[in-house]
Structures are given as C-alpha cells and as structure tokens.
Amino acid sequence: MKFNTLNIIVFIGLLAIVGVLSMQLVMLNQAYTFEKKEVGEKIHFALQDVVNKIYRDNNNELPAETPIKKVSEDYYVVNVNDVFEAEILEVYLQNEFQKVKLDMDYEYAIYDCGSDEMMYGEYITAAGKARTDKVKCEKCFTKRAGLVYYFAVRFPQLRYSYISSLQQYWIYTGVLFLVLIIYVYSVFLMLKQKKYTELQKDFINNMTHEFKTPLSSILIASNYAAKQQAIENDPKLNKYLKIIIEQSNKLNQHIERILSVAKTESSLVSLEKKEFDLVERLELVRENASIKFENAVITLKSAKPEYFIKADEFHFYNIAYNIVENAVKYSAGKPEITITINEPGKGLAISFSDNGPGIAPEHIDYVFDRFYRVPRENKTEVEGFGIGLFYVKKICELHGWKISIHNNESSGITITIHIPKSSIV
The missing domain is CATH 3.30.565.10 (Histidine kinase-like ATPase, C-terminal domain)
Incomplete structure (x- = not known):
C-alpha cells in the first residue's frame, strides 16, 4: 500500500468517526433540550393544577395571565393572590407532582406578610416523604417585589435528573469517544511501525551493499591468490589462505541468513x-x-x-x-x-x-x-x-x-x- 493511499484511508476513517461522533453529540443535545422541555412542562402543568385548586377553594376566578413565573431552570414562583394554608399546599404539590410522574426531590417556601420573609416549608423526596437529613437551602428562596400571596418551589436535583435520564445517550457518546481515541492511537502506532519498516528496508539495502560487496571482493581475490604457484608451493601460506576462504564463505552464509530473516520480517519476501x-x-x-x-x-x-x-x-x-x-x-x-x-x-x-x-x-x-x-x-x-x-x-x-x-x-x-x-x- 502506498503512503498516499494510506493517508487517504486514515483521513476517511477519522472523518467517518468524527462525523458519527458529531451526530451523536447533536442527538445528545436534542435529547437534552427535549428532556428539559418535557420536565418544564410537567412542572408547569402540576403547579397550574395546584393554583386551580387553591382558587377553587377560595371561590376565586382564575386570572387571565399565568400566575406561574419561572425564575430559573430549577426555581419557580407561583402567585395565588389570596390566602392559603401551608399544609394544604404541601398535599396539593405532592398529589399533582405524582400525577405527572415528576419523580424528583423538591422543596418549597411560602411568603409571610407579617414577617416579610420567605418561610421555609419542607424538603420532599421523590418518594413523596419529608426528609430532615437532606441539605436544605433556605437562603435559596428570595422575595419577589409586588407579590403578597405566593409560594416558591425549588428542584435541587433537577440538573442531575437530566443527566441520569439521558444515561443511554451518555454511554453511547462515551463509547464513541473511546473508539476515536483508540483509532487515533492505532494510527500513530501504524505510522510509527511504517517508519520502522522503512528504516529496516534501508538497513537491508545498506547491509547488502556494505557487507556483500567487500566480502565478494575478498573471496575473488583469495580464490585467485590460492591458484598462484607461489602460494601452492608454500604450505603455510596455502593453509592461511584456505582459512581466509573458509571463514569468508561462512561469514557470507551468516549474512545471507540474516538478510533472509530481515526480509521475511519486513514482508519483503515475494514468493515465486x-x-x-x-x-x-x-x-x-x-x-x-x-x-x-x-x-x-x-x-x-x-x-x-x-x-x-x-x-x-x-x-x-x-x-x-x-x-x-x-x-x-x-x-x-x-x-x-x-x-x-x-x-x-x-x-x-x-x-x-x-x-x-x-x-x-x-x-x-x-x-x-x-x-x-x-x-x-x-x-x-x-x-x-x-x-x-x-x-x-x-x-x-x-x-x-x-x-x-x-x-x-x-x-x-x-x-x-x-x-x-x-x-x-
């Protein structure tokens, strides 16, 4: 495979994974937005029913404008414009939140005209029970100017609820991120291996030239010298020359084996x-x-x-x-x-x-x-x-x-x- 082709394949693979990951992030964002909207609608409908019951108890007509004010993502203020009892409010809140299947913790506070302060009500768990061991945030409830008869509801676990409800999307996104990391790491390893393969090829080529060429010259010269009359007549020189030839042939065999192994390792051997x-x-x-x-x-x-x-x-x-x-x-x-x-x-x-x-x-x-x-x-x-x-x-x-x-x-x-x-x- 040519290096340019390899680059194209790596780029296409990376582009595909990034594309899938981007689509997953878009879907995650859409699911998060939908979840927020759905929970917000549940809260609004439940609080609207609570207001309807309070107005019905007081024999008052519902106002033209909605009495529910969303101050922040997890904080709502409801203006009932008439007196109401805290015990009745808590019962209404529990019943209406159960009807819309809003399974999360909440706490509420009621404005007291006499003290001009927000009087903390209770911390209610998702199971509908009051808890005293939970961390209460009484200072989180602030007064609203221009209102006299109102209460406020806060959902301390709302943001965590979004994350837990989208658990499946988070898992898919995490898996895709892991795939992307593994892919990038594999590409780096592959390119590193390719670099080593190129170095190995250069080594084989250099070794072939630097070792085989002088060794061949030594063998040619030694074989020529061994046939000379002066060498044949001198037993000692003849013996030494045979040792040179023998060891040169042995060295040549070792080099051939090393080259053969190097070629098989780098997949340079082409079988005929x-x-x-x-x-x-x-x-x-x-x-x-x-x-x-x-x-x-x-x-x-x-x-x-x-x-x-x-x-x-x-x-x-x-x-x-x-x-x-x-x-x-x-x-x-x-x-x-x-x-x-x-x-x-x-x-x-x-x-x-x-x-x-x-x-x-x-x-x-x-x-x-x-x-x-x-x-x-x-x-x-x-x-x-x-x-x-x-x-x-x-x-x-x-x-x-x-x-x-x-x-x-x-x-x-x-x-x-x-x-x-x-x-x-």
Missing part, C-alpha cells in the same frame, strides 16, 4: 510459486548435505516416487537444508537423519528425524523464536545466531503451511512440515 517435484528437491538436499557432512547418514523415504507441489522452490530448498543442517550439527556421534514423506489424511507431511540428544521440554516451545538457542552441554563449537529455524517457520507461514516439533521416544527430535491439499498439484 511454481510446480516442482518434492521428492526430487529433497533428494538434492540429501545429496548436498551428504557431501558437506561426510560422516552423516541421511536417508529419504517416500511412499510414492514423486509428489508435485506448488511453492517457492528456492525457499523450500533453503528451509529443508536448514533443518537437515541443524540436525547434523546437534547430533551426537554419527548423525543419522531420516526424511520421510507421507500422506496423513488430506495433504502431505514431511518429517525430519534425527538421532540427537533431543530438546528439554522447557525449551522445545521456543526453538522457532528469533535468536533463541537451546542451551546444550559440550556444544560450544556449534555456531549460529539462532535464526535458522525462525526463518524456516516464517517461510512456512508465508506458504500457509504448519510446522511442528516433538521429541522422539528413543532419542532425537522430529520436525514436521504440514503441507495442505491446496499446495498439492
């Missing part, structure tokens, strides 16, 4: 799948390994003379040779490696068994990890970086194959590559 004979390719692995390790006995067993699969021939050879080479290096005495091809149900299974000491149970689950080397006694001469089997597993994963390892009953281990039916021709 084609049809080839599995038996023939494993036979080549057996022959080459037998030439390199003369003391090893390597056997190939196959139920059929040929099996054709579709895979990357180059990488398949490398992973098979890697497994055989590891088996030889870690086998005690005379290495005996058996390569077996069988058909366990659907697909194929290629097993590599050796007669080595095996691997301790606490280490066997980690042998395919990068740079992991199994601790072994008296095996300090075995060289490597612990990336061979890691490379094997990566190539198998790229092909969609599975790989497993287990200790044999007698001695040694068996590594099995499971090739699915989809890879068989």
Whole structure:
C-alpha cells in the first residue's frame, strides 16, 4: 500500500468517526433540550393544577395571565393572590407532582406578610416523604417585589435528573469517544511501525551493499591468490589462505541468513510459486548435505516416487537444508537423519528425524523464536545466531503451511512440515 493511499484511508476513517461522533453529540443535545422541555412542562402543568385548586377553594376566578413565573431552570414562583394554608399546599404539590410522574426531590417556601420573609416549608423526596437529613437551602428562596400571596418551589436535583435520564445517550457518546481515541492511537502506532519498516528496508539495502560487496571482493581475490604457484608451493601460506576462504564463505552464509530473516520480517519476501517435484528437491538436499557432512547418514523415504507441489522452490530448498543442517550439527556421534514423506489424511507431511540428544521440554516451545538457542552441554563449537529455524517457520507461514516439533521416544527430535491439499498439484 502506498503512503498516499494510506493517508487517504486514515483521513476517511477519522472523518467517518468524527462525523458519527458529531451526530451523536447533536442527538445528545436534542435529547437534552427535549428532556428539559418535557420536565418544564410537567412542572408547569402540576403547579397550574395546584393554583386551580387553591382558587377553587377560595371561590376565586382564575386570572387571565399565568400566575406561574419561572425564575430559573430549577426555581419557580407561583402567585395565588389570596390566602392559603401551608399544609394544604404541601398535599396539593405532592398529589399533582405524582400525577405527572415528576419523580424528583423538591422543596418549597411560602411568603409571610407579617414577617416579610420567605418561610421555609419542607424538603420532599421523590418518594413523596419529608426528609430532615437532606441539605436544605433556605437562603435559596428570595422575595419577589409586588407579590403578597405566593409560594416558591425549588428542584435541587433537577440538573442531575437530566443527566441520569439521558444515561443511554451518555454511554453511547462515551463509547464513541473511546473508539476515536483508540483509532487515533492505532494510527500513530501504524505510522510509527511504517517508519520502522522503512528504516529496516534501508538497513537491508545498506547491509547488502556494505557487507556483500567487500566480502565478494575478498573471496575473488583469495580464490585467485590460492591458484598462484607461489602460494601452492608454500604450505603455510596455502593453509592461511584456505582459512581466509573458509571463514569468508561462512561469514557470507551468516549474512545471507540474516538478510533472509530481515526480509521475511519486513514482508519483503515475494514468493515465486511454481510446480516442482518434492521428492526430487529433497533428494538434492540429501545429496548436498551428504557431501558437506561426510560422516552423516541421511536417508529419504517416500511412499510414492514423486509428489508435485506448488511453492517457492528456492525457499523450500533453503528451509529443508536448514533443518537437515541443524540436525547434523546437534547430533551426537554419527548423525543419522531420516526424511520421510507421507500422506496423513488430506495433504502431505514431511518429517525430519534425527538421532540427537533431543530438546528439554522447557525449551522445545521456543526453538522457532528469533535468536533463541537451546542451551546444550559440550556444544560450544556449534555456531549460529539462532535464526535458522525462525526463518524456516516464517517461510512456512508465508506458504500457509504448519510446522511442528516433538521429541522422539528413543532419542532425537522430529520436525514436521504440514503441507495442505491446496499446495498439492
């Protein structure tokens, strides 16, 4: 994926999430406004009925203008323009608030003409009971100029009621905010990972040039020098030159393995799948390994003379040779490696068994990890970086194959590559 395309996708994703979040905030605001309006109407209707009953008790006609004055969101003043009793007012308030299902706390106060003060009434809970343990706000009730017979009602929990009634909207909004945060964080991680991938690509390219080029020059010069008459006639110089060539080839192999692992890690490996004979390719692995390790006995067993699969021939050879080479290096005495091809149900299974000491149970689950080397006694001469089997597993994963390892009953281990039916021709 190109970086420009990635930017577009990230921007569209961010725009979509912000758009959904904006719509949710608009819906939340609308729901909040609707809730305020609905509660306000309930309060107004309930107080209007209270006024109607008081006027009816006093045999007075209702005024043309509404006697209810909304001072603030949670504070109302009601002018009844005639005398009324506090006990009757409390009963009327409770009944009317219950009728409109206004389930919230409230408190009221009545203006006293004699003292010219607001006389605090009672704090009534949502259940309709007077509470003395609640925090009363007697100073919250203020006088209104020009009024004589009136009372005031205050709803101390009104704002909290809005929040609790819109709980579902708040949860949805919170989830969307969380999604937005996770998305932004994921984008930053992705861009950071992309930066590391670019650095890794540069490292691979630089390493290929800076290491492979001079090493190739050393090998060419060493091989040329080894053929010179003066070198061939001098046993000591000839010996030293062979050491240079041998160690240079070994270093070249290590560099090739590191580059292969780096490419598989950064997904730079492109598999060139084609049809080839599995038996023939494993036979080549057996022959080459037998030439390199003369003391090893390597056997190939196959139920059929040929099996054709579709895979990357180059990488398949490398992973098979890697497994055989590891088996030889870690086998005690005379290495005996058996390569077996069988058909366990659907697909194929290629097993590599050796007669080595095996691997301790606490280490066997980690042998395919990068740079992991199994601790072994008296095996300090075995060289490597612990990336061979890691490379094997990566190539198998790229092909969609599975790989497993287990200790044999007698001695040694068996590594099995499971090739699915989809890879068989």
